[in-house]
Amino acid sequence: MTTTASWDALLVGDELAHLATEPAREARTASVPDSLQPLVRDALARRGIDALYAHQAEAYETAQRGGNVIVTTGTASGKTLAFNLPVLDALAADRHARAIYLYPTKALAQDQARSLGALGIPGVRAAIYDGDTPPERRRQIRGWANLVLTNPDMLHIGVLPRHDLWGDFLHNLRFVVVDEAHVYRGVFGSHVANVLRRLHRLARIYGAEPQFLLSSATIANPAELAYALTGEEAAVVDDDAAPRATRTIALWNPPLLDAEAGIRASTLGEASRLLAGLVSRDLRTICFAKSRRAAELIHRFASDRLDAATAERLAPYRAGYTPQQRREIERRLVEGELLGVTSTDALELGIDIGDLDCAISVGFPGTVASLRQQWGRAGRRGHGLAILVASEDALDQYFMREPPALLERRVEAAILDHANPRVLDGHVAAAAFEAPLDENDVVTLGEEALERAPHVPELRHTPRGWVWAGKDSPAARTPLRSTSPDAFLVVDAAGGDVLGLAELERAYSTVHEGAVYLHLGRQYLVRELDLQARRALVEPFDGDWYTQAKKETETSIEEALRVERRLGLELSFGRVSVTEQVVAYQKKSVADGSTLDTVPLELPPTTFETEAVWFVPRPHQLEGLEAMPLLLSSLHAAEHSLIALLPLWAMCDRWDIGGLSTNLHLDTGAPTVFVYDGHAGGVGIAARGFDQFEGWVADTAELLAGCPCERGCPSCVQSPKCGNLNEYLDKAGALKLLRRMLAS
Numbered sequence: 001m002t003t004t005a006s007w008d009a010l011l012v013g014d015e016l017a018h019l020a021t022e023p024a025r026e027a028r029t030a031s032v033p034d035s036l037q038p039l040v041r042d043a044l045a046r047r048g049i050d051a052l053y054a055h056q057a058e059a060y061e062t063a064q065r066g067g068n069v070i071v072t073t074g075t076a077s078g079k080t081l082a083f084n085l086p087v088l089d090a091l092a093a094d095r096h097a098r099a100i101y102l103y104p105t106k107a108l109a110q111d112q113a114r115s116l117g118a119l120g121i122p123g124v125r126a127a128i129y130d131g132d133t134p135p136e137r138r139r140q141i142r143g144w145a146n147l148v149l150t151n152p153d154m155l156h157i158g159v160l161p162r163h164d165l166w167g168d169f170l171h172n173l174r175f176v177v178v179d180e181a182h183v184y185r186g187v188f189g190s191h192v193a194n195v196l197r198r199l200h201r202l203a204r205i206y207g208a209e210p211q212f213l214l215s216s217a218t219i220a221n222p223a224e225l226a227y228a229l230t231g232e233e234a235a236v237v238d239d240d241a242a243p244r245a246t247r248t249i250a251l252w253n254p255p256l257l258d259a260e261a262g263i264r265a266s267t268l269g270e271a272s273r274l275l276a277g278l279v280s281r282d283l284r285t286i287c288f289a290k291s292r293r294a295a296e297l298i299h300r301f302a303s304d305r306l307d308a309a310t311a312e313r314l315a316p317y318r319a320g321y322t323p324q325q326r327r328e329i330e331r332r333l334v335e336g337e338l339l340g341v342t343s344t345d346a347l348e349l350g351i352d353i354g355d356l357d358c359a360i361s362v363g364f365p366g367t368v369a370s371l372r373q374q375w376g377r378a379g380r381r382g383h384g385l386a387i388l389v390a391s392e393d394a395l396d397q398y399f400m401r402e403p404p405a406l407l408e409r410r411v412e413a414a415i416l417d418h419a420n421p422r423v424l425d426g427h428v429a430a431a432a433f434e435a436p437l438d439e440n441d442v443v444t445l446g447e448e449a450l451e452r453a454p455h456v457p458e459l460r461h462t463p464r465g466w467v468w469a470g471k472d473s474p475a476a477r478t479p480l481r482s483t484s485p486d487a488f489l490v491v492d493a494a495g496g497d498v499l500g501l502a503e504l505e506r507a508y509s510t511v512h513e514g515a516v517y518l519h520l521g522r523q524y525l526v527r528e529l530d531l532q533a534r535r536a537l538v539e540p541f542d543g544d545w546y547t548q549a550k551k552e553t554e555t556s557i558e559e560a561l562r563v564e565r566r567l568g569l570e571l572s573f574g575r576v577s578v579t580e581q582v583v584a585y586q587k588k589s590v591a592d593g594s595t596l597d598t599v600p601l602e603l604p605p606t607t608f609e610t611e612a613v614w615f616v617p618r619p620h621q622l623e624g625l626e627a628m629p630l631l632l633s634s635l636h637a638a639e640h641s642l643i644a645l646l647p648l649w650a651m652c653d654r655w656d657i658g659g660l661s662t663n664l665h666l667d668t669g670a671p672t673v674f675v676y677d678g679h680a681g682g683v684g685i686a687a688r689g690f691d692q693f694e695g696w697v698a699d700t701a702e703l704l705a706g707c708p709c710e711r712g713c714p715s716c717v718q719s720p721k722c723g724n725l726n727e728y729l730d731k732a733g734a735l736k737l738l739r740r741m742l743a744s
């Protein structure tokens with residue numbers, strides 16, 4: 001057992017920005033339902049489960065009544081059992097019944113398959129069906145398994161287009177389980193929403209009407225997410241009845257070394273000091289860093305602070321470990337042989353490596369949901385400690401000054417847009433390939449699918465409906481992580497492995513020749529960008545600089561879809577086209593952000609259409625700011641800080657958002673600020689900004705007002721992705737404008 005006293009002495013000093021305690025909570029239980037199949041009851045009893053948490057019983061009962069459910073209780077609250085119970089019950093009762101489980105990663109599917117196996121319920125035959133499944137096993141699984149665990153890509157390319165092989169399975173499909181549903185947001189989520197609609201449609205064609213059971217991290221909009229993903233209403237189960245130990249939360253801000261430049265002491269150094277301090281007090285601690293390099297440095301710095309014997313009890317943990325290697329680390333942690341583990345975020349997604357006392361997050365991981373998942377590992381044995389060590393990023397620093405924004409409000413929404421034509425069209429083609437498309441499909445695919453059908457090349461209208469007239473299966477041409485089919489492949493020059501995709505809209509600014517590219521926490525240097533072959537060749541990179549592209553951006557308004565009077569001005573949401581040309585890049589020092597070199601680039605311009613929110617400040621809101629370049633600098637600083645804060649409202653990365661501010665825009669004839677969705681066609685980010693404009697602007701004004709710098713720094717108005725390399729930024733002018741808007 002640990003007590004607060006054991007870490008009290010460590011959590012002192014100016015670095016401690018906030019200390020809070022989340023109280024312990026008793027479990028609220030419900031009896032195991034009488035209606036549950038005896039085989040399932042027995043299996044639970046064998047595992048020592050003689051009662052359920054109230055939310056598990058609620059999820060089971062809601063599913064029993066035939067409804068769809070989304071469970072959004074906290075980390076380690078038994079969400080898995082909540083959606084497993086109705087499924088296992090159905091499989092035990094009816095030997096024909098079938099279920100599909102969708103997991104975003106193979107490792108998570110493996111974990112779930114193991115825990116289902118451990119329950120040992122006779123008649124439940126679970127099998128993983130993914131890219132690693134050998135062809136000879138696949139046929140066997142289709143015939144034998146009644147619970148198939150797979151991933152969206154396999155469903156999209158491997159299962160749905162070959163539904164004839166799955167006819168029996170689809171005919172008997174009772175449940176579709178979507179675990180970690182909050183992961184399906186943005187571009188990926190918009191695609192997965194269409195894959196689920198296609199699955200639903202085929203199930204109906206084979207005569208089944210499956211129920212959807214989803215689970216998600218805590219987000220602002222679970223019902224909306226369930227609907228957006230499946231096209232079906234779902235009941236929300238969010239009243240967490242699992243017991244919880246007391247948890248101390250510390251927000252830790254490295255000391256400010258230069259207030260004007262916004263430079264703070266090293267985040268990694270602070271994290272390693274905390275890690276060393278905790279393990280030397282015999283506390284089991286996990287430390288999450290954003291990159292592998294950062295994780296390794298923290299490991300090394302912490303080891304240097306400890307005596308040799310204690311340093312032996314620290315280990316780094318990497319993505320790509322096999323289940324055996326993971327279990328070995330878990331065993332060493334459980335037996336107390338290991339005390340500290342440093343890891344990249346790869347671990348964050350649900351995979352369990354045992355019960356720990358403390359969790360340190362190094363830098364805000366991008367979403368509150370991710371942070372909560374990391375923190376959820378601390379204190380499962382008793383009173384736990386969770387720490388966020390802030391980086392210099394604007395959002396991190398905002399949280400340090402406004403802890404309630406992180407700890408108490410729930411504003412972060414998982415958003416997606418399945419109807420974005422750039423996403424939808426590929427799935428309309430795939431659906432038509434799977435079965436002729438007609439009015440009956442509106443129920444599952446949505447009206448938009450039928451509206452798009454005439455615009456999709458290679459679809460022919462016949463008396464049977466729209467049919468696929470192309471040769472090969474169209475699904476393979478629609479990657480699930482891009483809105484443009486002509487994305488660039490990022491290829492490891494040494495082994496030829498494809499590391500990822502860069503959407504055309506972003507390729508020139510992220511994988512131009514000489515760019516430093518980050519993938520799964522590892523750094524690569526782009527050796528060559530082949531425009532013809534749409535391929536970027538990269539090699540592992542150990543240097544201590546990063547790159548920032550300089551680009552010229554123009555926007556033109558295609559159509560304003562919503563115009564409202566908000567905050568005393570005209571606020572618009574609509575379609576814009578964005579033209580960007582990358583003209584140079586800078587090499588910048590990791591240590592202090594200084595510019596090492598500027599290299600010109602010759603790349604063609606790219607144009608894409610997307611969604612944007614834009615506003616034209618009223619003359620009285622700009623009073624005293626009219627002179628150039630003050631006007632442009634004020635608008636530009638406002639744009640940057642708005643972009644920095646938007647991910648708090650719309651779960652996305654700052655890199656998913658673009659912006660443009662101008663003292664005179666051709667379409668509005670006035671000074672204008674644009675914030676646009678960085679993905680062609682838009683995935684709902686700008687729309688969320690429009691809906692939440694007042695709160696978003698209020699947060700942004702607070703961010704600017706609270707930053708200790710005088711004239712703007714990386715923690716407020718400067719942006720790591722500014723195409724103008726952070727020239728022309730006026731913090732005071734931006735704050736004046738935003739405050740006048742809020743006062744309107």
Ligand SMILES: [Zn+2]
Pocket residue numbers: 262707708709710712713714715716717
């Ligand atoms: Zn600042």
Ligand SMILES: [Zn+2]
Pocket residue numbers: 636640719721722723724725726
């Ligand atoms: Zn900028």
